[in-house]
Amino acid sequence: xxxxxxxxxxxxxxxRQTSPHARSWSHDLFDALRAADVRHVSYVPDAGHxxxxxxxxxxxxxxxxxxxxxxxxxxxxxxAWLGGMRSAVLMQSSGVGNCINMLSLPxxxxxxxxxxxxxxxxxxxxxxxxxxxxxxxxxxxxxIGVRVLxxxxxxxxxxxxxxAATMAYxxxxxxxxxxxxRLLGAKxx
Amino acid sequence: MVTAPLEPSxxxxxxxxxxxxxxxxxxxLVVTGLGSSTYDVHAAxxxxxxxxxxxxxxxxxxxGFGLAIGQPGRRVLVITGDGEQLMALGSLATIAVAxxxxxxxxxxxxxxxxxxxxxxxxxxHGLDLASVAAACGFPSTGVVRRLDELERLDVEIRSxxxxxxLHVVKILPVDHPRSMPSRDAVFVKNRFRAQLxxxxx
Numbered sequence: 441x442x443x444x445x446x447x448x449x450x451x452x453x454x455x456r457q458t459s460p461h462a463r464s465w466s467h468d469l470f471d472a473l474r475a476a477d478v479r480h481v482s483y484v485p486d487a488g489h490x491x492x493x494x495x496x497x498x499x500x501x502x503x504x505x506x507x508x509x510x511x512x513x514x515x516x517x518x519x520a521w522l523g524g525m526r527s528a529v530l531m532q533s534s535g536v537g538n539c540i541n542m543l544s545l546p547x548x549x550x551x552x553x554x555x556x557x558x559x560x561x562x563x564x565x566x567x568x569x570x571x572x573x574x575x576x577x578x579x580x581x582x583x584i585g586v587r588v589l590x591x592x593x594x595x596x597x598x599x600x601x602x603x604a605a606t607m608a609y610x611x612x613x614x615x616x617x618x619x620x621x622r623l624l625g626a627k628x629x
Numbered sequence: 630m631v632t633a634p635l636e637p638s639x640x641x642x643x644x645x646x647x648x649x650x651x652x653x654x655x656x657x658l659v660v661t662g663l664g665s666s667t668y669d670v671h672a673a674x675x676x677x678x679x680x681x682x683x684x685x686x687x688x689x690x691x692x693g694f695g696l697a698i699g700q701p702g703r704r705v706l707v708i709t710g711d712g713e714q715l716m717a718l719g720s721l722a723t724i725a726v727a728x729x730x731x732x733x734x735x736x737x738x739x740x741x742x743x744x745x746x747x748x749x750x751x752x753x754h755g756l757d758l759a760s761v762a763a764a765c766g767f768p769s770t771g772v773v774r775r776l777d778e779l780e781r782l783d784v785e786i787r788s789x790x791x792x793x794x795l796h797v798v799k800i801l802p803v804d805h806p807r808s809m810p811s812r813d814a815v816f817v818k819n820r821f822r823a824q825l826x827x828x829x830x
Contacts, residue, residue: 480698503698505727508719515691515720519660522680522692522818523699524827545685545692549814612830 465594465623466491469556470499472598473528476605478554479503480520480527482513488558488624489530510535511542518551526609528554533561533577533618534570540580546614547585553614554604555586563621574621581616592620640799641779643737647708648673649779650735650786654706657786658696662689662709664744665805666737670708672808677824681810681817687717690724690734697729700825704731706786711738711752711797718761721795725766730790734762735782739802747802762795769794 470492473481481496482505483489496504507513513529520527531539536557546553561567561574581588587607591600597619604615647669651659660680661667666689667681680696682689693707714721714736724732740753752758759770769791773779782796811817819829 480695505698505723508722511687512691512717512720512723515685515688516695516698518688519692519695519697520699521695522821522825523658523696523703524822524825525695525699527695527698542685542688545682545688548684549818551818610830 465597467495468598469601470495472601473605474499474502476526476602476609478526478528478605480505480516480525481530482507482516482527483530484508484510484513484532484535486530486532486558488532488560488619489556492530492556509538511539514539514542514553514555515545517553518545518549521551526552526554526605528556530556531558533557533559534573536577536580536616537573540584543581543584543586543614550612551614552608552612553586554608555581555614555616556601557616557618558624559618559621561621564625565621577618586614586616588616588618590618590620592622594623597623640739640774640801641776642803643669643739643800644672644805646737646779646798646800649783650706650708652783653787654678655704655787657704657706658700660689660693660696660705660707662686662707662713664710664713666709666713667810668805668808669737671810672805675810677820679810680821683812683814686713687720689713690717690720693732693734694720694724694727694729697732698727701729701731704733704786704790705729707732707734709734709736710743711736711740711758712742712744712750714758715751715756721758721762721765721767724793725762728766728768728793730792732793733786734793734795735786736795736797737800738797739800741802743802743804752797757797759795759797767793767795769796771796773798 480503510531517527561570607613651673661670663682689709693705697705741747763770
């Protein structure tokens with residue numbers, strides 16, 4: 441874990457640092473996913489999701505798949521649903537741009553999709569390279585028909601995940617929850 | 630590894646290959662990549678356990694992978710083309726790491742983009758997808774060029790789960806009449822789920 445800018449010699453590495461604290465909202469988020477019978481998650485490693493990813497990897501009832509790029513998770517989720525399993529995709533806002541064409545799969549097949557996106561580039565952001573995709577995240581998702589829900593405070597996380605899971609898995613909707621950078625806290629360098 | 634470019638006489642007929650792969654398929658679940666692979670599987674006989682892609686290029690192996698996770702007791706066979714698989718080269722890394730033993734991928738490789746005018750693909754420039762899969766960690770990979778090799782592949786994909794596997798089958802760059810399944814994505818999804826006993830929402 442790197443919290444000191446002088447230690448962050450590799451910007452890519454530093455950008456994916458482990459989050460400094462176990463946060464209660466991420467544990468509540470995991471419990472909400474399990475309550476919705478989500479049994480598969482795919483993810484590209486991300487600091488904002490680090491605690492949630494660790495919980496998924498520790499739970500033997502959840503299959504966790506590490507991806508090379510985020511759109512893989514969109515296709516895996518559609519395949520898992522074909523087989524009767526509920527899957528969720530975890531990513532950072534920068535990964536949303538990678539997903540755009542693959543999103544035609546759940547949109548056109550009307551398959552459930554639950555994306556949980558940690559935002560960068562919008563609140564106390566140190567790295568300007570995160571800003572363009574952070575600005576484009578919501579527009580990208582809505583352009584292809586994914587429903588977007590923003591959460592900016594801790595108390596909103598569980599209700600958002602619970603109702604989004606219902607809309608996705610019960611009503612065949614494609615839903616993305618954007619966890620605002622204000623909730624996550626600006627990245628510490 | 631660089632291989633010699635495919636000669637027109639070098640390779641198998643894609644419809645013969647797919648019919649052979651799907652003969653006596655039992656309860657195998659099949660996912661097809663967009664374009665000619667979808668037409669080939671449909672031409673071999675429509676089946677409720679076929680999931681046809683008409684878009685989302687690069688999705689075939691990954692949809693098959695997700696299905697293999699959701700149905701761990703069933704064999705999943707992905708039939709796709711070289712261009713479709715090349716679009717998701719990273720998926721081979723993801724699948725190899727996850728190592729689903731019930732997933733087999735067959736790449737019908739004419740070394741061309743058949744749907745768009747037979748432009749040369751990366752495999753036509755020497756890229757070997759079976760070697761890529763092996764380097765990623767697939768326990769079973771190979772290249773099939775002859776009928777006797779195809780027969781061995783038919784046996785392997787029916788044998789005990791030893792996957793994930795990826796086999797490249799070199800096929801002739803010849804167009805066949807299109808045999809088109811429904812393009813209604815919701816219908817095809819619900820039909821597929823229904824044969825697994827899963828109700829539509």
